[in-house]
Amino acid sequence: MQNYTHIGPVDCDKPFNVKNLKGKTAIVTGGANGLGEAYIRALVAAGANVCIGDPDVEKGSRLEEELPGTKFIPCDVSKWDDQLRLFREAASSSPTGKISYVVANAGIHRQDEIFLNSGDDQELDEPNLATIDVNIRGTLYTTKLATHYFIKQNGQKPSSEQEDTCLVLIGSGAAFLDCPRAPQYCASKWAMRGIMHSLRRTAFYYGSRVNVISPWYVKTNILSDEAFAHVSSVGVQFAEAEDAGQCLLMILSDTSINGHAIFVSGRKWASKGYMDLDLDDHLGNSILNEIQEDQVKSAPVSLGLFV
Ligand SMILES: NC(=O)c1ccc[n+]([C@@H]2O[C@H](COP(=O)([O-])OP(=O)(O)OC[C@H]3O[C@@H](n4cnc5c(N)ncnc54)[C@H](O)[C@@H]3O)[C@@H](O)[C@H]2O)c1
Structure with a gap:
């Protein structure tokens, strides 16, 4: 692993080899449906073992039955105890005892009460911030646990003995585009890049990496049929879940x-x-x-970590 340096954009057309993923263990949150399921199918095809953390017991159990090498662990990412159990069980059931890859995929999109106008004559109710709870709080819990396990496995002194580990955060077009009427969702997806920017210069110490996958519209359950029909009706082309799966494999392989x-x-x-x-x-x-360099130089050094 190298310290962070910008080496230009990743050449996504270059062929990649998934041989290093064979036998490794990955966790995918929100993996029972949609894009999470696509990441899991790609990982399993590459020979990895995968723990699926999701509250959808019916679909999660069905995937576990269908795909050898997967284990379903019921988990609501916004609950710390659920994620603690997810990581513990993933490590204890991992053939190597290690967790190599973590995909913080769980995410929701709902009508945004921050944007909605309640009307002049209405009392203002406290807005529901469930999107923040799942998409940001949940991802921060996942990030803390992933970092904890990666450090436990690799120590914090860079060396060639450290085994590659990688945290993949799931952004969106909403992580860099103007998406009207969805301030919570946009905030939550920009946050994925914020977490990545904060960690990408220190992950090196524990032999790790952090990256973001930002999908464009993909037909899943995240939006209603009506919302996706509107996307089609204005001539917008969808992205494919399988391509997101291949994108994950490219990131993990290289x-x-x-x-x-x-x-x-x-x-x-x-x-x-x-x-x-x-x-x-x-x-x-x-x-x-120049400002970025000064920021990195002046960032507070944390207690005993990454000095
Ligand atoms: N589909 C798209 O167009 C699109 C575009 C950009 C980004 N994304 C992102 O991709 C990720 C997956 O979305 P999707 O489209 O597959 O959605 P989906 O609704 O099809 O699947 C989401 C999965 O997350 C699970 N989940 C929901 N709440 C959870 C919680 N509290 N804890 C754990 N799991 C939970 C659900 O049970 C489901 O299995 C999300 O982070 C989403 O923001 C999706």
């Missing part, structure tokens, strides 16, 4: 990929359905680069 956010764009914009828009560095902007 240990030089750290600190990137890859857009699962659909085939309209990229031959394999995903591309690096290279939005996460300030290429060619010397003032921003």
Whole structure:
């Protein structure tokens, strides 16, 4: 693993080899349906073992039955105790005793009470922030646990003995585009890049990497049929869940990929359905680069960690 350096956008057209994933253990939160299921199917096809953390017991158990090498563990990511159990069981059932990859995929999208106008004559009720609870609180719990296990396995002194580990956070087009009428969802998805930016320079110490996958519209259960019909009706092309699965395998296979956010764009914009828009560095902007350097130099050093 290398310390963070910007080496330009990832060449997503380059072939990759999944041999290093064989026998490794991954956790995928929100893995019982939709994109999470696609990540799991891709990981299993590459020979990895996968723990599925999801509150959907019926679908999670069905996947466990269908796919050898998977284990379903009921989990609501917004509950710390649930995630603690998910990671403990994943480590204890892992053939290597280790957790190599964590995909913080669980996420919801609901009508946003921050945006909705209650009307002049209404008392204002406290808005429901469930999207923040699942998408940000849940991901931060996942991040803390992933980091804990990665450090426990690898120590904090960079060496060639450290085994590659990787945290993958799930963003969205809403992590970098203007998406009207959804301030909570947008905040929660920009937050994924915020977490990645904060960790990508220190993950190196414990032999780890952190990246983001940002999918464009993919037909899953996250939006209603009506909402997806509207997307189609205005001529917008969808991205494919299988391409998101391949994007995950590319990130995990190539240990030089750290600190990137890859857009699962659909085939309209990229031959394999995903591309690096290279939005996460300030290429060619010397003032921003200078400010960034000062920020890294001046960031508070934490208690005993990563000194
Ligand atoms: N589908 C899209 O168009 C799209 C686009 C961009 C980003 N995403 C992101 O991809 C991720 C997966 O979305 P999807 O489209 O597959 O949605 P989905 O609704 O089809 O599946 C989400 C899964 O998460 C689970 N889940 C819900 N609440 C949970 C919780 N509290 N704890 C654990 N699991 C929970 C659900 O049971 C389900 O299995 C989300 O983070 C979403 O924001 C989706």
